Amino acid sequence: MKITMSSSTDSRVPIYQQLRDQFAKNISEGRWKTTEPIPPETELARTLKVSLGTVRKGIQMLVDDGLLIRYRGRGTFITRPAFRDSMYRSFRRSPRSEQGSAEGYEPDEGQTTSGRVIDRKVTLPPEQIRDILRLRADQEAIQLVRISVSEGMPALFETIWLPFDRFEGLLEYDLADIVGLLYPIYEQCCGQLIASASETLMIDVATSEDAELGLKVGDPVVELIRVAYDYANEPIEYRRSRGAAQGFSYKVEIR
Amino acid sequence: MKITMSSSTDSRVPIYQQLRDQFAKNISEGRWKTTEPIPPETELARTLKVSLGTVRKGIQMLVDDGLLIRYRGRGTFITRPAFRDSMYRSFRRSPRSEQGSAEGYEPDEGQTTSGRVIDRKVTLPPEQIRDILRLRADQEAIQLVRISVSEGMPALFETIWLPFDRFEGLLEYDLADIVGLLYPIYEQCCGQLIASASETLMIDVATSEDAELGLKVGDPVVELIRVAYDYANEPIEYRRSRGAAQGFSYKVEIR
DNA sequence: AAGTGGTCTAGACCACCGA
DNA sequence: CGGTGGTCTAGACCACTTC
Helix, strand or coil: CCCCCCCCCCCCCCHHHHHHHHHHHHHHCCCCCCCCCCCCHHHHHHHHCCCHHHHHHHHHHHHHCCCEEEECCCEEEECCCCCCCCHHHHCCCCCCCCCCCCCCCCCCCCCCEEEEEEEEEEECCCHHHHHHCCCCCCCCEEEEEEEEEECCEEEEEEEEEEEHHHHHHHHHCCHHHCECCHHHHHHHHHCCCCCEEEEEEEEEECCHHHHHHCCCCCCEEEEEEEEEECCCCCEEEEEEEEEECCCCEEEEEEC | CCCCCCCCCCCCCCHHHHHHHHHHHHHHCCCCCCCCCCCCHHHHHHHHCCCHHHHHHHHHHHHHCCCEEEECCCEEEECCCCCCCCHHHHCCCCCCCCCCCCCCCCCCCCCCEEEEEEEEEEECCCHHHHHHCCCCCCCCEEEEEEEEEECCEEEEEEEEEEEHHHHHHHHHCCHHHCECCCHHHHHHHHCCCCCEEEEEEEEEECCHHHHHHCCCCCCEEEEEEEEEECCCCCEEEEEEEEEECCCCEEEEEEC
């Protein structure tokens, strides 16, 4: 339980704010394991020489940010993001089955969806993607091409770029083994955890390259760009997904 | 400062939770004015016979919900929603001007956009809309048809339904005066405040009815359904907006 | 100076979980 | 049963706004 409380920096930042940052660092740098609870509030308060309420406030901020989850009687754990608002899961060939219950919902794809990687290569990414992933001009990326199949029909055509340095381990895998959700695979093969993401949706029209999705040239297409970040807020995945716009529907609550 | 603390209902609901609900009711039923601060924490704690921290927690929940805003030294006020995540503002004919600064952003439309109502009538709404607005079969609605113009070009074609009972005052207005943002007009003419909304986006293709938008039959169209609610969570507006999908782009942060 | 919300403390008691 | 987080209290001191 290393404490690096730089007691000189406490000028105007509230203590609970400093605690939040400290805790976030403990998560992103792996000092707190994802498999066991973080130290209990009482211990943190004692160790850090602050009040219990202050510790609770710092922890609560990370709960609100979705990085921690608390269980009464068990402890506080690091979470995997649920991505409940992702537009990604709005792609459906069939009418929405509206199965609103289901506690532990799967993050990436819908229930009957599975992905298959059809190509993998190491390249220098296009400049736009290089900038977003914050790579130098000479840094290579692993590029995956993937088709998601939903209920027997090709539903999504995806191109994914990953920084070579972080994802070298992925090259050891047989393509046939890179199946289903990608984020658990990232974690398993390369120790890379996704903490959050940003998605942008655009409407396009199908070109001849979209033929694999069963679309005719000119059909409307939804293009989804996702940039995913780790717990330190560093971008580590760029993903472009294209799918039929017909039947796509996305809902958001606003204030 | 009427207090209706039904002290028999306190079974398992935390006090701060009960306070939150009580405060929300004070807002939605107009017992707390939108023009002056709500009673100070210390007074609420004294009046309600609870601790200051508990009052603060109840208030903080409403701040998180976007219904209240606090100013140190001045007091706590009821807010108008900002609708910062609305997909509505994602319609742009021109390339995004990316003017990221600008503190007080306007809620409804983009900067150079204005709306004009071209039709208004009192009708029995379609069943689907009647259900959503929770109207009885014999209750009428005011239907507005509106065209939003952005940078000289028709950009959005909208149809809006409003419960007759709440919006009767709108019939007094000359159509030419119903211009610009609608929500301030709702408040001014009918005392109706919008607290939140739910938006659903779908992709369609243009029909001959979309010709006013300068679209050819078959062009991709974005259709946005918005249901807006008052502070008591009652639906009071149903709005369907259609616009060219070309150039539409919507971004969301997810966890 | 008076009044507001913002931070922080030190303690109490409770509800829930697991061994 | 002991340990965890969840709720609540009563107070202190501070920072900011308004008069």
